[in-house]
Amino acid sequence: MSNHALAERHRLAELLTAAGPDAPTLCAGWTTRDLAAHLVIRERRADAAPGIRIGALAGWTRRVQDGYAERPYEDLVRLFRAGPPVYSLFALPGADEAANTVEYFVHAEDVARAGDDWTARPVPPGRSEALWRRLPLLARFEAGRHSPVRLTLARPDGRSLTVGPAGAPTVHLTGEPAELVLFAYGRGARTTLTVDGPPDAVEALRHVLPLP
Numbered sequence: 001m002s003n004h005a006l007a008e009r010h011r012l013a014e015l016l017t018a019a020g021p022d023a024p025t026l027c028a029g030w031t032t033r034d035l036a037a038h039l040v041i042r043e044r045r046a047d048a049a050p051g052i053r054i055g056a057l058a059g060w061t062r063r064v065q066d067g068y069a070e071r072p073y074e075d076l077v078r079l080f081r082a083g084p085p086v087y088s089l090f091a092l093p094g095a096d097e098a099a100n101t102v103e104y105f106v107h108a109e110d111v112a113r114a115g116d117d118w119t120a121r122p123v124p125p126g127r128s129e130a131l132w133r134r135l136p137l138l139a140r141f142e143a144g145r146h147s148p149v150r151l152t153l154a155r156p157d158g159r160s161l162t163v164g165p166a167g168a169p170t171v172h173l174t175g176e177p178a179e180l181v182l183f184a185y186g187r188g189a190r191t192t193l194t195v196d197g198p199p200d201a202v203e204a205l206r207h208v209l210p211l212p
Contacts, residue, residue: 004130005097006083008104012039013081015111021073026110026187035107036076037068043084101127102134105178106185113190120192123178132159132177135184139163143184146208149201153180171197171205190210 021033030038041048041064051061068076084090090099105127112118123131132155139153144163150170154160155177162170173183175193181193189210195202205211 003097004127005104007101007127009083010081012104012108012111013077015108016077016080019111021109023111024114025107026114026190027107032064033069033073033076034065035110036070036073036080037065039080040076041065041068041108042076043088043090044079046087046089052163069197095198101130106130106187107180109182109187109190111174113187120176120179123176128177131181135165135177135180136161138149138181139184142186143209148204148208149197151205153183155180169198169201171195183211184208186210 006151016032016036019032021031021036024033025032025035027035028036038052041061042052043049045068048061048064050069051057082109084096103175112121128152135153139151139161141150147164148168150162150164150166152160152162152166152170152172154172154174156174173180173188173193173195175183175191179191179193182188183193184211186209189212191212193212197205
């Protein structure tokens with residue numbers, strides 16, 4: 001059975017190694033060193049990981065992450081590449097695949113698309129389908145939760161899903177699942193999506209979520 005999270009982990013580790021510790025990323029304010037430290041504490045520091053999502057705990061998470069960022073960059077990448085330790089929740093059977101396929105794909109693209117000369121790389125068909133299966137939930141809780149307009153996210157083959165406030169004007173975004181996932185996570189400015197809808201609705205969306 002394919003392990004998309006493992007494949008994306010190795011791809012992300014290679015991108016981090018090639019970029020070096022001081023390269024930009026699409027994570028606002030983070031260099032590759034900051035991203036590597038984030039990846040390590042997320043699966044190795046259970047005391048600090050909740051602050052990634054919970055604002056009240058973010059200060060502690062930031063202090064722990066800053067401490068890890070002072071370590072040798074090569075050590076951070078090596079720890080990430082090695083995978084979760086046995087005491088990590090991500091070491092439970094199936095947890096890495098379920099929780100990290102999208103996480104590592106998005107962060108790999110955070111490194112790959114940070115430069116001005118980025119291009120969208122082909123995604124293996126199986127991984128593309130895995131991203132599509134995860135899109136409805138993350139689109140609802142990421143892009144849909146913030147969008148002032150109705151969003152139709154469509155693949156070139158016609159399959160689509162709709163999220164966002166009912167009754168609002170609809171903006172259609174069309175592209176491969178990988179591009180739709182990146183849009184849902186706020187990376188829409190560095191995608192190849194086609195955007196269509198009433199100009200006022202598109203402009204309202206652009207104020208909240210980046211568009212190409």
